[in-house]
Amino acid sequence: MTSVLMVCLGNICRSPLAHGILESKLPFDQFYVDSAGTANYHVGDSPDHRSIAIAKSYGIDISNQCGRQFKVSDFDTFDFIYIMDDSNYQNVIALARNTNDIAKVRCILEADETIQHTHIPDPYYGNITDFQNVFQLLEKVCNTLSNRLQNTVI
Ligand code: 4NP
Numbered sequence: 220m221t222s223v224l225m226v227c228l229g230n231i232c233r234s235p236l237a238h239g240i241l242e243s244k245l246p247f248d249q250f251y252v253d254s255a256g257t258a259n260y261h262v263g264d265s266p267d268h269r270s271i272a273i274a275k276s277y278g279i280d281i282s283n284q285c286g287r288q289f290k291v292s293d294f295d296t297f298d299f300i301y302i303m304d305d306s307n308y309q310n311v312i313a314l315a316r317n318t319n320d321i322a323k324v325r326c327i328l329e330a331d332e333t334i335q336h337t338h339i340p341d342p343y344y345g346n347i348t349d350f351q352n353v354f355q356l357l358e359k360v361c362n363t364l365s366n367r368l369q370n371t372v373i
Pocket of ligand 1: 228230233234259
């Protein structure tokens with residue numbers, strides 16, 4: 220079983236989408252996908268209603284996901300930890316215990332060099348168009364990620 224963790228700040232907008240999109244592209248018996256936030260603001264919460272709506276419009280149900288905070292043991296549980304922006308990276312790396320932990324952490328957009336963005340923009344204070352843009356970016360990069368994970372070219 221290969222395990223993948225998607226991480227953003229609040230675990231209600233971006234990482235739940237990344238979690239749901241990637242999970243939908245991978246065989247469930249071979250991959251475990253989860254998500255977490257570096258902050259504790261939304262522990263126990265459902266994803267943002269706008270993320271739920273965008274995902275639903277593409278046939279992906281993320282409504283059952285539950286917000287949780289990233290924890291040090293996630294470095295042991297997961298093979299790959301994908302962050303959405305530089306701030307997430309700094310927050311996760313600050314908890315790393317050794318170089319093995321650090322090596323597991325990557326910016327999700329590094330997986331697809333055809334994507335021009337450097338990070339997944341935080342849509343929390345934005346509008347539905349911002350959520351659409353986040354979905355499109357994540358959909359594209361998760362396609363690449365799914366192919367690479369299944370061929371173990373990471
Ligand atoms: P996310 O977005 O990191 O993509 O889940 C945010 C959600 C909540 C907050 C910030 C960003 N917040 O400040 O509560």
